[in-house]
Amino acid sequence: DQQVKQNSPSLSVQEGRISILNCDYTNSMFDYFLWYKKYPAEGPTFLISISSIKDKNEDGRFTVFLNKSAKHLSLHIVPSQPGDSAVYFCAASGSGGSNYKLTFGKGTLLTVNP
């Protein structure tokens, strides 16, 4: 049973436009959410995170939105750049002792075209 789902395996956008990557989760015990970016032959790189007590977190070109009632989060990248082309993973963790166990979605391949 997939507890974190990224339903779009791929997304293609033009340079300068907005990229929106989506993620859904089913486990209501998750209270911390993260986005990672991964290039081939490298480990995932942390991008941005959000706690369940917030509904928005912003860091430069990256903004994460959390809708707890819909169990949905999204990552917005504005403006998109060719260097943003990578696989993006959504991850979630629970509280207490399980907050170091991340459950990942299967990733979305973002391609930003010049």
Added chain:
Amino acid sequence: KAGVTQTPRYLIKTRGQQVTLSCSPISGHRSVSWYQQTPGQGLQFLFEYFSETQRNKGNFPGRFSGRQFSNSRSEMNVSTLELGDSALYLCASSFENIQYFGAGTRLSVL
């Protein structure tokens, strides 16, 4: 600070053999987690160690084991390798709810 270091980067083994992978966390990080990445299953949690104790465990068979040393360095061992163990094994060290990943060890089982 140096990042998370995993050795070796690539490994080729045959079925039935065993393998040990190593992970050095970011200095000052005491929690180390291990993940397996395969094309079909994505990134799956193996286990997490903190202060030399296994604190969390994923749904993997007992052939997968790990340990952590007093300097927070960690090793992961897979015994009696199967073809399906071919994967990218990632180690992450944690600080304030964020996990920082190494580049991984690519294991191929022939």
